[in-house]
Amino acid sequence: MLNPFLTSWAFLVPLVAAHTFHTSVERLTESSSTRVFTTHWYNQTLDHFTFTTQTKFRQKYLVNDTFWDRNGGPIFFYTGNEGDIEAFTENSGFMWDIAPEFGALLVFAEHRYYGESLPFGAESRSKDPGKVGYLSSSQALADYVDLITFIRQSVEGASQSPVVAFGGSYGGMLAAWIRTKYPHIVQGAIAASAPIAQFTSPCDAFGRIVTSDFSAAAENSSCSTNIRASWSALDRLSLLPNSTGFSWLNTNFQLCPSSHMASAANISTLKSYLTDLWTNLAMMDYPYPTSFLAPLPANPVVAVCEHLSKPYTNDTELLHLVYEAVNVYLNYTGQAKCLNLMEEDGIGADMWSYQACTEMVMPFCYDGTNDMFEPAPWDLDAYTKECQDMWGPAGTPQPALANSLYGGRNLASASNIVFSNGLLDPWSSGGVLKSGEGGVVAVIIPEGAHHLDLRGANAADPVSVIQARKLERAHIDKWIKNSNMGKYKKSKSSRMSKISVSN
Numbered sequence: 001m002l003n004p005f006l007t008s009w010a011f012l013v014p015l016v017a018a019h020t021f022h023t024s025v026e027r028l029t030e031s032s033s034t035r036v037f038t039t040h041w042y043n044q045t046l047d048h049f050t051f052t053t054q055t056k057f058r059q060k061y062l063v064n065d066t067f068w069d070r071n072g073g074p075i076f077f078y079t080g081n082e083g084d085i086e087a088f089t090e091n092s093g094f095m096w097d098i099a100p101e102f103g104a105l106l107v108f109a110e111h112r113y114y115g116e117s118l119p120f121g122a123e124s125r126s127k128d129p130g131k132v133g134y135l136s137s138s139q140a141l142a143d144y145v146d147l148i149t150f151i152r153q154s155v156e157g158a159s160q161s162p163v164v165a166f167g168g169s170y171g172g173m174l175a176a177w178i179r180t181k182y183p184h185i186v187q188g189a190i191a192a193s194a195p196i197a198q199f200t201s202p203c204d205a206f207g208r209i210v211t212s213d214f215s216a217a218a219e220n221s222s223c224s225t226n227i228r229a230s231w232s233a234l235d236r237l238s239l240l241p242n243s244t245g246f247s248w249l250n251t252n253f254q255l256c257p258s259s260h261m262a263s264a265a266n267i268s269t270l271k272s273y274l275t276d277l278w279t280n281l282a283m284m285d286y287p288y289p290t291s292f293l294a295p296l297p298a299n300p301v302v303a304v305c306e307h308l309s310k311p312y313t314n315d316t317e318l319l320h321l322v323y324e325a326v327n328v329y330l331n332y333t334g335q336a337k338c339l340n341l342m343e344e345d346g347i348g349a350d351m352w353s354y355q356a357c358t359e360m361v362m363p364f365c366y367d368g369t370n371d372m373f374e375p376a377p378w379d380l381d382a383y384t385k386e387c388q389d390m391w392g393p394a395g396t397p398q399p400a401l402a403n404s405l406y407g408g409r410n411l412a413s414a415s416n417i418v419f420s421n422g423l424l425d426p427w428s429s430g431g432v433l434k435s436g437e438g439g440v441v442a443v444i445i446p447e448g449a450h451h452l453d454l455r456g457a458n459a460a461d462p463v464s465v466i467q468a469r470k471l472e473r474a475h476i477d478k479w480i481k482n483s484n485m486g487k488y489k490k491s492k493s494s495r496m497s498k499i500s501v502s503n
Contacts, residue, residue, distance in 0.1 A: 035089050035096065037062040037108070042150060044112070046119055046134055048142035057119035059143060060110040062089055064096075069103030070157035072486030077163050077186070078108040079144055079178060081171035082352040085110035085117075088171060093456020094190075095166055098473055102480065105158065109147055111140050111174075113351045125351060129394035135354055138405060141178050145185050160486030164476055165189040168451035169427065170360075172419075177406050180414045188416035188479030190472055191432075192451035195362070196419075197409040198430025199402050203365035203378040205429035210282040211371040213424055217301045218309035224372040226308045227278060230322050231271060231374045233315040238267045248316060253323050256338035273341045274322070275373060277329055283450040285424050288460040294329055298460065304328050357387035357395040359402050362430070415439040416479050418472050422448020422465075441475060443468045 044059040062085060076095050080088055089108045099106055110117040113135040118124040120131045144165075152158050163186045167175035172194030179189035195201075215221035237245035238261075246261040249270070261267065284290060285301045297303045307324040330336050356362070363380075366373035380399065387395040402408075409432060411417070419432035420443040427450060435442045445452060447462040453469055481488055 035064070036066065037064045037089060037106070042147050044117075044143055045146060048139055048146075055119070057112070057117070059112065059117045059147065060085060060115060061147060062086070062108040064099075064106040067099040067103060068105040068157075069487075072157060072160050072488070073103035073105060074480050075148070075151065075158065075161045075163045076102075076104040076106050077144070077148060077165050078106075079140075079165050079167040079171050079174035080109045080111040080114070081167065081169055081174065082111065082114055082355070084115040086115075088168070092166060092168065092454050094454050094469060094472075097456055098476070101473070102476065104164075105155075105161070107147075107151065109144055112143055113354075127392045127394065129392070132351075132354055132391070133394055135351060136359060137174065137177065137355070137402070141174060141181060144174070144178055145182050148185055160489070162187040162480050162483035162485045162488065164479060166192075166454065167194065168192040168454045169194070172451065172454075176414070176417050176419065179417050180406065180411070183415065187483045187485070188418075188476060190418050190420070190454070190476070192420045192454040193422065193425055193427050193431065194419060195427045195430030196406065196432065198362040198427070199360075199399065200408055201430045203363035204367060204371065206364055206426045207366045207371035207373050209424075209426040209429055210279050211373075213282045213285060213301050213426075214278065214305060214308075214372060217305040222309040223305035226312070226318060226321065228368065228372040230274070230318055233318050234267055234271060236315055237319065238264055249319075252316075252320060253326070254338050256340040259339065259341040269341055271374065274326070277326060278372075279426065281329065282424065282426055285449040286452060286455075287447070287462060288458050296329065300328065354391055354395060357391055357397055359398055359405075361397045361399040361402070363399075411436050411440045412438070416475075417441070418443055418475050420445060420448075420451070420453050420468055420472070422446075422450065422452050424449045425451075441471075443471055 040061050040063055041058045042061060043056045046055040046057055047053050076099060078085075078088060078092055078095065085108050092108075095104075095106060098104070112119060113124050113132075119134060120126070123131055124135075126132055148163055152161065165175040165178050165186045165188070167173070167190070169192075172191040173196050175189040176191035176194055176196055179186045198206075211224050214224040214227060217223050234249075237248065239245065240248075243262070246263075246266070249255065249261045253270075255261065259269075261270065281296075281300050281304060284296060285299065286296075288298045290296050304325040307321050307328070310321055312318040312321060326339070330339055352360075361383075363378040365378040366376045368375035380397070384397050387397055407413075411432070414436075415438040417439070418441045421428040421431040421433060422445040425448065432440070432442050433444065443453070445462075445464045445468050447464055448468075452461075452465050453472065457466075457469070484490055
C-alpha cells in the first residue's frame with residue numbers, strides 16, 4: 001500500500017513561487033498510536049470577537065491525567081496546529097516524558113477547522129466567507145483561552161493550576177502568541193520551531209537552509225549540485241520526440257496510472273513533488289528512524305544523498321539517481337506499488353491553504369544559485385490571484401496582518417517563552433534565534449531538525465537537544481513556582497519578606 005506522504009506543503013498551483021508551506025509534517029494511523037488519553041468535546045464559541053452570532057461547535061481535546069497532582073498541579077496544554085490532534089499527541093513526547101516530574105495534567109486541544117473540530121461539518125471547507133471566515137489564529141487562540149478557563153472551572157483540583165503552553169511549528173507560534181496575548185491565562189510557553197518572523201524574513205532563506213543540509217551530506221556538495229541539475233534534465237527529457245521522455249519517466253519512476261506524465265504541466269507537478277520531498281527530508285532529518293510521515297531511516301538526508309552524490313554521464317542516469325533517492329522516502333519498507341504524485345494530505349490539514357492565503361502569508365523564493373531549486377521569485381500579485389481563484393474574495397492575502405497582531409520578532413512585551421530552533425530545520429529562517437529581555441529565551445540546537453526537542457527522548461539524541469530539554473525543564477519549573485497560583489501561592493508574609501530583602 002502506498003504511504004501517504006505527499007505534502008508538508010500544500011500547493012496552490014504547480015509554480016514554485018505560489019507554494020503554500022505547511023509548518024508541520026505529523027502523520028498518524030490508529031495502529032501506530034502509543035499514547036493513552038481520553039477524548040473530550042467542548043461546546044466552543046464560533047465567533048469570539050463580535051456579537052452577531054451565538055453559534056457553537058464541538059471542539060475535540062484529549063486528556064491524560066495519569067501523572068497529575070490533583071492538588072493544583074500544572075496543566076501542560078498543547079496548542080493544536082494544522083492537523084488531527086492525535087498526530088501531535090503522539091509526536092510531542094517531551095510533554096509525556098516530563099509530566100511525572102511535574103505532576104502535570106496533559107491536555108491536547110484540536111485547532112478549529114482541522115481534524116474533527118469542524119464548525120460547519122463538511123461545509124467548513126466551503127468557499128462561503130460566512131463559513132470559512134471564522135478560521136484564523138486569533139479565533140483559535142480565543143478557543144484555547146475558553147477551553148483552559150473551562151478546565152479550570154470544571155475539573156476538581158485545577159482551579160488554581162498554572163498552565164504551560166507547548167507547541168511545535170504553527171503550534172509553537174500559537175503557544176508563543178497565547179502567552180504574549182493572554183499572560184493571565186498561560187504562565188509560560190515552549191515554542192519549538194516556531195517561525196513567528198517568517199512573514200518578514202528574507203524569502204530565499206528557507207531554501208538556502210534546505211540546500212545547506214543536502215550540501216553537508218555529501219562530499220563537495222555533490223548531492224545538492226545533482227539536485228540542482230535535475231530540473232533542467234527533466235525539461236530536456238520532456239522535449240524528446242514521440243513522448244519517449246514521458247514514457248521513460250512513467251516506467252522508471254514507477255508512476256501510478258493517475259500520475260503518468262504526458263505534458264509539460266505534468267513535469268511541473270513532478271518538480272513540485274520533488275521540491276516537496278527534499279524539503280520534508282530536511283525537516284525530518286532526525287538521528288533515529290521515524291515513521292510518522294513516511295517510514296524513514298536515521299539521518300534520512302544522508303541516506304538519500306548516498307544515491308544523489310554518485311557521478312552520472314547523461315540525463316537519464318541522473319534522473320535514475322533521483323528516483324533511487326525518492327525511493328528512500330517513498331518505499332523504505334518495500335511495500336509501495338507505485339509513486340502517486342496526487343496523494344492527498346494525510347493529517348487533516350487541507351484548510352491550511354486558506355490560512356496561508358489570508359493571514360499566514362509567508363514569502364518564499366529561490367534563485368537557483370545559492371539554493372538547489374529552480375529560480376522562482378516571490379510574486380505577491382500572482383499569489384493573490386491564485387488565492388482568490390481558490391477561495392474567492394475571502395482568500396485575499398493580508399501580508400501585514402500577522403505582524404500587526406503579534407509583533408513578529410518584536411517581543412518587548414513578552415515574557416516566559418522559550419523559543420527553540422534546530423539549525424537543520426528550514427523553518428529556523430523565521431525563528432527567534434536571540435534571547436531578549438523579560439524572560440524570552442532562544443535555544444539553538446545545531447544538530448536539530450524540526451522541533452526535535454519536542455519529541456520524546458531517544459538514545460540517539462545529540463547532546464545539544466538533551467541540554468536544550470534540560471534548559472526547558474528548568475524554565476518550566478521556574479514559571480510554575482513563580483506563578484503564585486494554587487499550591488505555589490506564596491503567603492503574604494513571604495512576599496513582604498522578599499520585598500524587604502530586595503530593598
